Amino acid sequence: MLTALIRRAIQAIFVILAMTVIVFIGINVIGNPVDILINPDLNQAERARVVEHLGLDLPLWQQYLHFLQGLLHGDFGDSFVYNRPALGVIMERFPATLELALSAMFIAIVVGLPLGLYAGLYPERLSSRLIMSGSILGFSLPTFWVGLMFILLFAVQLGWLPSNGRGETVGFLGAGWSFLTRDGLAHLFLPALNLALFKTSLVLRLTRAGVQEVLPQDFIKFARAKGLQEHRVVLVHLMKNLMIPVVTILGLEFGSLIAFSVVTESIFGWPGMGKLIIDSINLLDRPVIVAYLMMMVVLFVMLNFIIDIAYTLLDPRVRLDGGN
Amino acid sequence: MKPLLDVRGLVTEFPGPSGKGLRAVDDISFQLSRGEVLGLVGESGSGKSVTGFSLMGLIDKPGKVTAGQILFDGEDLVAASPERRRGLRGRRIAMVFQDPMMTLNPVLRIGTQITESLHAHERISRRAARARAREALAMVGIPSPDERLDAYPHEFSGGMRQRVAIAIAMLHQPDLIIADEPTTALDVTIQAQIISEFQKLTEEQGTAVIWITHDLAIVSSLADRIAVMYGGRIIETGGIASVLETPRHPYTHGLIRSVPSENSRGSRLAQIPGVTPSLARMPDGCAFRTRCKRATEECHARPEQFGTELSYHRCFHPYEEVYA
Numbered sequence: 311m312l313t314a315l316i317r318r319a320i321q322a323i324f325v326i327l328a329m330t331v332i333v334f335i336g337i338n339v340i341g342n343p344v345d346i347l348i349n350p351d352l353n354q355a356e357r358a359r360v361v362e363h364l365g366l367d368l369p370l371w372q373q374y375l376h377f378l379q380g381l382l383h384g385d386f387g388d389s390f391v392y393n394r395p396a397l398g399v400i401m402e403r404f405p406a407t408l409e410l411a412l413s414a415m416f417i418a419i420v421v422g423l424p425l426g427l428y429a430g431l432y433p434e435r436l437s438s439r440l441i442m443s444g445s446i447l448g449f450s451l452p453t454f455w456v457g458l459m460f461i462l463l464f465a466v467q468l469g470w471l472p473s474n475g476r477g478e479t480v481g482f483l484g485a486g487w488s489f490l491t492r493d494g495l496a497h498l499f500l501p502a503l504n505l506a507l508f509k510t511s512l513v514l515r516l517t518r519a520g521v522q523e524v525l526p527q528d529f530i531k532f533a534r535a536k537g538l539q540e541h542r543v544v545l546v547h548l549m550k551n552l553m554i555p556v557v558t559i560l561g562l563e564f565g566s567l568i569a570f571s572v573v574t575e576s577i578f579g580w581p582g583m584g585k586l587i588i589d590s591i592n593l594l595d596r597p598v599i600v601a602y603l604m605m606m607v608v609l610f611v612m613l614n615f616i617i618d619i620a621y622t623l624l625d626p627r628v629r630l631d632g633g634n
Numbered sequence: 635m636k637p638l639l640d641v642r643g644l645v646t647e648f649p650g651p652s653g654k655g656l657r658a659v660d661d662i663s664f665q666l667s668r669g670e671v672l673g674l675v676g677e678s679g680s681g682k683s684v685t686g687f688s689l690m691g692l693i694d695k696p697g698k699v700t701a702g703q704i705l706f707d708g709e710d711l712v713a714a715s716p717e718r719r720r721g722l723r724g725r726r727i728a729m730v731f732q733d734p735m736m737t738l739n740p741v742l743r744i745g746t747q748i749t750e751s752l753h754a755h756e757r758i759s760r761r762a763a764r765a766r767a768r769e770a771l772a773m774v775g776i777p778s779p780d781e782r783l784d785a786y787p788h789e790f791s792g793g794m795r796q797r798v799a800i801a802i803a804m805l806h807q808p809d810l811i812i813a814d815e816p817t818t819a820l821d822v823t824i825q826a827q828i829i830s831e832f833q834k835l836t837e838e839q840g841t842a843v844i845w846i847t848h849d850l851a852i853v854s855s856l857a858d859r860i861a862v863m864y865g866g867r868i869i870e871t872g873g874i875a876s877v878l879e880t881p882r883h884p885y886t887h888g889l890i891r892s893v894p895s896e897n898s899r900g901s902r903l904a905q906i907p908g909v910t911p912s913l914a915r916m917p918d919g920c921a922f923r924t925r926c927k928r929a930t931e932e933c934h935a936r937p938e939q940f941g942t943e944l945s946y947h948r949c950f951h952p953y954e955e956v957y958a
């Protein structure tokens with residue numbers, strides 16, 4: 311188990327290293343930051359000074375080595391726009407995005423799992439068919455459109471919920487959190503729901519498919535033949551098998567929730583990383599983009615790692631070291 | 635004395651494609667006394683498993699018992715409440731399935747799968763349940779049962795898994811065990827071991843057994859009585875010796891002649907011509923008439939049970955009682 315974990319860790323480091331190269335090269339092809347950041351009215355000498363200050367005059371490979379060196383110290387360079395360390399700029403926004411993604415995931419599980427279970431257990435009922443049709447809507451309606459509708463309905467027409475910003479936050483673990491205050495929760499609700507919509511449908515369908523796959527199996531019938539109560543058959547025998555694919559896929563989806571919260575954050579003025587990265591791309595704020603991309607790589611690699619471990623915990627047949 | 639099990643005119647249907655019910659079990663009647671072993675024999679698809687599941691109350695939806703009675707110790711199970719049936723399942727009527735690789739839940743420990751069937755029927759401490767589970771494993775000949783309680787099914791061979799399933803079935807010393815081809819999926823050597831151990835255990839505890847099989851050799855060695863199924867009906871039943879020695883029904887006759895024996899060695903085995911028709915194409919009248927050498931016009935009507943409750947056949951032109 312331990313050697314397998316170490317092997318995974320080494321693999322992860324190589325993945326991250328490969329990504330640094332790709333990110334670095336990719337970012338240098340997108341555009342020339344000099345054109346954007348430097349006032350066109352500046353004369354040649356002033357221009358050269360700024361370029362030198364930013365290290366943009368060095369050959370690419372040297373820039374890469376610098377970049378890698380900095381990376382080891384958590385230093386991605388200063389943001390061209392904010393003139394502060396890029397990583398710091400991102401980390402300030404990270405809690406907001408994390409909070410939004412976690413809330414969306416929470417909604418997706420709390421709503422999707424029971425509904426999927428119900429639709430899987432009673433597929434012939436009308437309510438199940440309604441649930442399944444609803445999940446198709448959740449899949450196919452574009453997030454931004456639903457977000458706008460939410461705002462129109464709940465914020466503009468009904469005036470029930472705010473539609474912009476995080477509201478009142480409370481400091482906890484060195485960051486501000488909305489979900490700890492009433493006002494913050496009210497602000498969180500619509501964007502979280504918007505972001506959760508697609509994932510809820512996903513969880514629902516995964517769960518239902520799982521139920522329909524596991525339910526006809528002999529071991530469920532045998533569990534019933536033992537005279538077990540139906541709730542034990544469903545909540546233990548069925549669910550334990552069901553959770554294996556659901557947890558795996560949800561783990562991966564969590565990464566994408568963070569990465570793709572961009573749309574929702576933009577619509578609801580949620581001051582998270584998604585909004586930041588859009589702004590940074592517009593301004594070609596290279597250090598911030600790079601730091602963001604690298605953070606996403608690390609996040610996905612870490613998630614994969616955690617999922618692997620969760621998987622072995624959930625399914626006794628799977629071992630990290632591949633058998634024996 | 636009142637029989638332990640008295641099945642009267644049992645019909646189990648699955649909805650067919652045209653909406654018309656397909657009778658997987660079609661008006662069967664048989665009896666079983668305490669401690670008696672009944673061999674339920676027939677080709678694949680003749681309705682043996684569905685008969686077993688009907689007795690257990692575990693017919694896959696949307697199939698259901700549509701007529702008849704299952705009198706178990708005088709109580710009609712067809713009319714009993716679901717909770718009453720659950721209380722009997724695994725406690726007084728148990729079942730062992732055909733494929734041991736599929737009957738145990740892959741993600742639950744063996745110990746859990748045993749103790750949960752104890753908790754389902756009695757108030758018992760976890761400790762006591764674990765001790766009982768250990769005894770149960772030892773009883774079916776599993777070495778070092780203490781450690782094996784914490785193992786998962788995939789760490790067991792097929793034969794071992796079937797022993798576990800038998801241990802679970804025997805836990806509450808049931809009055810009746812339905813063994814649905816429990817050795818078909820196993821190696822021949824292991825088959826013999828499991829059959830003899832099963833026989834020993836049920837004899838010791840005075841358990842009545844319905845042994846489902848398509849193997850006449852197994853039945854002849856362990857059953858007291860036999861019931862032969864064809865097309866969802868019991869076409870002949872009686873004491874094991876009399877049916878095997880002087881079969882009356884042409885199907886039973888053909889079945890026995892197709893089994894290799896001492897005196898038929900070297901000569902060609904007689905095969906029953908044709909194949910069993912599917913449920914939807916089952917001929918009216920005598921279901922066997924499309925394959926029967928002795929069929930006449932009369933066989934377009936449905937043969938009733940000729941004989942007594944314990945020993946009858948369903949044929950208009952049976953072989954003579956003394957069979958040359």
Ligand SMILES: Nc1ncnc2c1ncn2[C@@H]1O[C@H](COP(=O)(O)OP(=O)(O)O)[C@@H](O)[C@H]1O
Pocket residue numbers: 648658676677678679680681682683684685694697912913
């Ligand atoms: N869940 C089910 N749904 C529809 N038909 C079924 C189902 N289970 C069994 N049958 C049908 O009932 C008939 C008897 O099956 P079964 O009792 O399993 O035969 P066997 O004698 O081989 O055990 C078969 O024709 C089978 O197709």
Ligand code: SF4
Pocket residue numbers: 883884885920921922923924926927928929930933937948949950951952
């Ligand atoms: S009733 Fe007729 S068709 Fe059926 S088994 Fe007897 S002789 Fe053959």
Ligand SMILES: [Mg+2]
Pocket residue numbers: 682683684814
């Ligand atoms: Mg069968």
